[in-house]
Amino acid sequence: MTELVLGGLINGLAVGSIYALIALGFALLYKSTKILNLAHGELVLFGGYLAIALAGVVPFPLAVLLTLLAAAAMGFLIERVIMRPLFGQPLLSVIIVTLALGYIVRGLIVGLWGGDTRQFPPVLPAGVVSIAGITIQRVGVYSAATALILLVGFWLFFRYSLVGIGMRAAANEQLTASTLGVSLRRVFAYAWAFAAIAAAVGGILLGLWLGVNFALGFVGLKALAAVILGGLDSIPGAIVGGLAIGVIESVAGGYIDAHIIYGFKDITAFVVILIVLMIKPYGLFGTEHIERL
Amino acid sequence: MSIRPAGDFKTTYAADMALLDTRFYRAGFLAVLLALALAPLWLRNYLYLLNIIGIFAIGACGLTLLTGFTGQISLGHAAFMAIGAYSSAVLTARLSTAVPTIHVFGVVFPGLGLWFPLAMPMAGAISFVFGALVGLPSLRIKGLYLAIATLAFQFLTEYAIIHAFGGVGAINVPAPQIGPWELAGETQFYYLLLVIWVAAGIFTANLARSRIGLAFMAIRDRDYAAQVLGINLLYFKTLAFGIAAFYAGVAGSLWAHYTRLITPEHFNVGTSIDFVAMVVIGGLTSVWGPHLGSAFVRLLSDGLRIVAPMLITVVPAFAKIATPLREIIFGVVLIALLIWEPGGLAMLLRKLKRRFDLWPFNY
Numbered sequence: 001m002t003e004l005v006l007g008g009l010i011n012g013l014a015v016g017s018i019y020a021l022i023a024l025g026f027a028l029l030y031k032s033t034k035i036l037n038l039a040h041g042e043l044v045l046f047g048g049y050l051a052i053a054l055a056g057v058v059p060f061p062l063a064v065l066l067t068l069l070a071a072a073a074m075g076f077l078i079e080r081v082i083m084r085p086l087f088g089q090p091l092l093s094v095i096i097v098t099l100a101l102g103y104i105v106r107g108l109i110v111g112l113w114g115g116d117t118r119q120f121p122p123v124l125p126a127g128v129v130s131i132a133g134i135t136i137q138r139v140g141v142y143s144a145a146t147a148l149i150l151l152v153g154f155w156l157f158f159r160y161s162l163v164g165i166g167m168r169a170a171a172n173e174q175l176t177a178s179t180l181g182v183s184l185r186r187v188f189a190y191a192w193a194f195a196a197i198a199a200a201v202g203g204i205l206l207g208l209w210l211g212v213n214f215a216l217g218f219v220g221l222k223a224l225a226a227v228i229l230g231g232l233d234s235i236p237g238a239i240v241g242g243l244a245i246g247v248i249e250s251v252a253g254g255y256i257d258a259h260i261i262y263g264f265k266d267i268t269a270f271v272v273i274l275i276v277l278m279i280k281p282y283g284l285f286g287t288e289h290i291e292r293l
Numbered sequence: 294m295s296i297r298p299a300g301d302f303k304t305t306y307a308a309d310m311a312l313l314d315t316r317f318y319r320a321g322f323l324a325v326l327l328a329l330a331l332a333p334l335w336l337r338n339y340l341y342l343l344n345i346i347g348i349f350a351i352g353a354c355g356l357t358l359l360t361g362f363t364g365q366i367s368l369g370h371a372a373f374m375a376i377g378a379y380s381s382a383v384l385t386a387r388l389s390t391a392v393p394t395i396h397v398f399g400v401v402f403p404g405l406g407l408w409f410p411l412a413m414p415m416a417g418a419i420s421f422v423f424g425a426l427v428g429l430p431s432l433r434i435k436g437l438y439l440a441i442a443t444l445a446f447q448f449l450t451e452y453a454i455i456h457a458f459g460g461v462g463a464i465n466v467p468a469p470q471i472g473p474w475e476l477a478g479e480t481q482f483y484y485l486l487l488v489i490w491v492a493a494g495i496f497t498a499n500l501a502r503s504r505i506g507l508a509f510m511a512i513r514d515r516d517y518a519a520q521v522l523g524i525n526l527l528y529f530k531t532l533a534f535g536i537a538a539f540y541a542g543v544a545g546s547l548w549a550h551y552t553r554l555i556t557p558e559h560f561n562v563g564t565s566i567d568f569v570a571m572v573v574i575g576g577l578t579s580v581w582g583p584h585l586g587s588a589f590v591r592l593l594s595d596g597l598r599i600v601a602p603m604l605i606t607v608v609p610a611f612a613k614i615a616t617p618l619r620e621i622i623f624g625v626v627l628i629a630l631l632i633w634e635p636g637g638l639a640m641l642l643r644k645l646k647r648r649f650d651l652w653p654f655n656y
Contacts, residue, residue, distance in 0.1 A: 036437050085632045091436050092366055093631050096573050099566055100631070103624030111617035221444070228441060267452045270445040277442045281434045291517065 008251035014140025016246020017147040018205055020239045022223035023230065024150060025198035027238035032167040032191040034174075035083070035094050036232070039102035040199055041220015046105050047071055047200025048212035052118045060120070067200050075196030079189045087184075110214065119211035139209040146205060150198065151239050158235070163190060171233060222249075225269035229276050231286020240284065245269055312498050317646075329487060333480045339599075340479050346584075346591045347483075347490040348547045353571040353583030354497040355540025360569070361577035362501055363533040364513030365431055366440040369447035370541055370568040373420045375454055375560035377542025378549035381416035382466045385409060385550070409469035409476075409550060413489075416546040417539045424538020428531040435516075447562050454557045463556040466549045482551055489547065493540065498580040500536070509533055570627055576637030585638040593626075594619055 022044055029037050037043075047067055054063035078101065086097055158164040163186075169177035170187040178184050206212055206219065226245045230237025245268075253268035282288045303309040313319045328335075332343050356370050387406030407415070427446055431439050455461055468477045469485060476485050500506050508529045511519035520526050549555045567590055575586025601615040634641055 036441075082628055082632075089631070089635070092360065092364075092573075092577070093635060095366060095437070095440055096569060097628055097631050099569065100624040100627035103620045103627070107617035107620030107624065109617075110620070111614050221448075224441060224444075228438075232437075261456065263452070263456070267448060270448045273441060273445040274449070277434050277438055277445075278430060281438050 004255075005251055008254050009247055011140070012247035012250035013243055014144060014246070015250060016226075016243035017140065017144040018202060018209070018242075019219070019223045019226045019245050020147045020242025021143065021150065021198060021202040021205060022220060023226035023238035023242045024147070024154070024235065025195040025202065026223060026227040027230070027233060027235050028154065028198060029191050029195040030227070031233040031235065032171045033083075033188050034171070035098065037101075037195060038095060038098045039105055040195070040223070041216075042102045042105035042109070043071070043074075043196055043199035044203040044206065044220055045109055045212055045214070045216055046074075047196075047203030048207035048216075049109055049113045049118060049203070051200070051204045052120055052207050052212065053113065055120055064204060067204065068197050071196040071200035072193040075193035076189055078196070079192040083188065083192065084185065087188075106214075117211045117213040118207070120207050139205065143205040143209065146201060147239060147242070150201065151235065154194075154235055163187075167191060222269040225273045225276075227283070228273050229283055231283030233287055234283070234285035237283055237285035245272060248272060310502060312495075312502075326491070329491075333483060340483055342591065342595055344479065344483055344486055344551060345595065346588045347486045348544050348551060349568070349571065349591055350584045350587035351490055351493045351547065352541045352544030353568055353575070353587050354493050354580075355537035355544075356568050357572045357575075357577065357580070357583045358497060358500065358506075358509065358540075359533050359537035360572055361579075361582065362506060362513060363509040363530070364516075365428075365530065365533060366436065366569075367443045367534075367537065368440050368562070368565050368569065369427070369443035369445075369450070370537070371560040371562070371564035372447045372450035373424055373538040373541035374545035374548065374564070375450055375557065376423050376538075377416040377420045377545030378466075378555050378560065379454055379458065379464075379545075380419040380542070381412050381546035381549050382464055382555060384412040384415055385467055385470070387467070408471060410471055413543055413546040417542040420538040420542025420545070421535040424541075425531045425535040427538070428534025431530045431534065432527060444562070444565075447565050451557050451561060454560075458557075461557055463554045466553050466555060468553060469550040486547060486551075489543065493543070494580070494584060497540075497583070501580055505529070505532070570623065573627060574630055574637055576639030577635075579637065579639035581639045581642075582637055585642075589626075589638060590623075593622060597622075 022040065025040050025043070026037065029035055029040075050070060051063055051067040054066050057063075058066070082097060082101060083094075086093055158168055166177065166182040167187050167190065169180070169182050170184055174184060177187075202223075203212060206216065210216075222245065223242065226241035227238050228241070229244055230239070230241025249265060249268045253265035256264040256268075276283060301315065303314075308314070313322050329343075333340055336343060352370065352374055355373075356367065359365050359367055384405050384407045405412075427443065430442055434442060458464060468475050469482065470476070471485075476482050501509075508519065508524045511522060511524055512526065512529055512533075516526055516530075545560070548559065552559070571586035571590045572583055573586070574589050575582030575584065579585075597615065597619050605615070630637060636643075
């Protein structure tokens with residue numbers, strides 16, 4: 001029993017670190033633009049497929065670099081072409097436009113790569129490592145480390161850099177920030193680029209671990225559970241939420257799956273979403289929004 | 294509201310409130326009805342397109358009321374359609390050799406063998422109850438959070454149905470039966486559908502201009518302000534969800550008896566997003582929106598399915614891009630509409646009519 005829980009815990013943390021990375025993209029974008037990008041799962045897949053396609057041509061580190069650059073360019077492009085004309089539009093338009101973006105990216109993926117499972121050529125030492133007698137996939141360790149690095153990086157960025165502070169100001173109150181000389185356009189453009197980069201990193205790690213598959217756009221929605229749990233506009237929240245969802249899914253979900261009702265594991269994340277929304281809609285670390293008339 | 298010709302003054306409230314307020318609209322509506330009534334003659338083998346469009350238009354009517362008029366975003370509309378479809382399947386199932394029995398949670402369901410005219414409203418009512426339940430949290434969570442909650446509901450429903458009915462396999466549904474008649478063929482089903490479709494459309498339009506519709510719009514514009522004006526938020530929000538789910542349930546029931554073979558795959562999150570796309574493309578705040586949107590979306594995806602084989606014989610390379618092309622066109626159209634014409638196809642048509650009315654002048 002302890003073995004099961006401990007194993008579930010460690011593997012859950014490993015899976016959770018990928019959720020956390022993907023959730024980071026949601027939170028980054030929401031934090032500064034108040035847009036929930038429902039196409040994020042597709043952007044993750046796009047990053048994964050692109051990196052795998054590039055890794056077949058150029059060495060792996062270069063492929064990663066090129067993918068990140070392409071992701072940033074894509075983020076800028078999305079902001080410029082789609083999001084800027086919709087500035088100030090009602091929430092519904094923005095949600096639907098991200099869904100539409102998801103359609104386009106999915107179409108591109110299937111059109112370019114066919115949508116079947118792809119994996120990286122073996123570039124990193126594969127296999128398992130064992131921590132305290134529990135074996136986990138080595139990639140899990142990498143993704144956990146990457147998540148940690150990105151977390152610290154983004155934390156420093158938002159804390160100290162001028163652009164980061166501007167982004168926080170814009171998140172707090174767009175109009176006020178704008179009157180104080182923060183360029184909202186630039187903030188939004190950076191936010192989209194960062195979100196796309198975070199998505200691509202998630203996609204690459206996913207590709208290293210499980211291989212990217214067309215059906216994995218679903219993972220993006222599970223990461224949604226992570227941001228809801230952590231609070232939509234909180235970056236530490238996204239990381240904590242991601243790890244928590246990973247652990248809940250593999251321990252509680254795994255237990256229920258094995259003993260009570262089959263297939264529950266895949267649905268755990270959505271149960272968590274509903275419970276969190278009922279009890280604490282702004283999540284663990286999210287900013288509570290008080291509505292005034 | 295509509296743009297009226299000069300000198301067309303209304304002298305009674307009834308005339309002012311009329312759904313079709315000018316001769317042009319009355320004539321146009323009759324022409325559309327006539328064209329639809331004679332559709333089997335001019336569509337022939339493609340009548341199935343109209344059947345699918347009609348079923349989805351009914352479902353989309355509900356979503357228009359919920360999203361367009363009440364302002365509550367739902368990404369789980371297909372879940373209600375699934376509930377309606379499976380309820381209807383269970384209600385109409387009967388113990389016969391032709392239709393295998395349905396297992397619900399492993400228990401053989403005896404099958405009520407209800408007639409379709411009874412089963413369809415009951416399926417709608419069951420959906421209504423689920424819709425009202427899902428609507429309850431809308432008091433506490435709003436906007437984005439509500440959209441995510443409905444998305445979670447969509448996945449949970451899919452999961453529950455897969456488990457209740459023993460896997461992702463299809464279950465058989467009998468053809469709609471009214472008394473001793475069985476409406477098996479495409480044409481017979483079409484006329485049954487047409488009656489329900491027109492009724493649903495008119496009911497939507499009437500509801501939108503009634504007290505309930507006005508309350509919905511007040512809630513959409515600002516729910517707390519509406520509450521101050523004496524609109525019971527609990528009642529109207531759950532009602533909006535219930536009504537939307539009722540439409541979806543009826544659409545699901547029709548879909549089940551039309552295809553006569555349903556799987557949870559028919560009602561997945563993609564279908565939910567299709568519904569949202571329909572109401573946005575058609576026009577969110579127009580009672581014509583769901584019909585136009587459904588026609589557009591279904592024609593795009595099913596039309597591409599018809600055109601694709603022809604194109605492949607001409608351009609073989611087309612085979613590879615046929616499926617992704619649908620998705621990309623879909624996304625591009627949605628984005629283009631949202632950027633340039635948020636009023637959707639309904640607004641485009643209205644502007645077109647205005648252009649003709651004023652021709653050759655600009656205003």
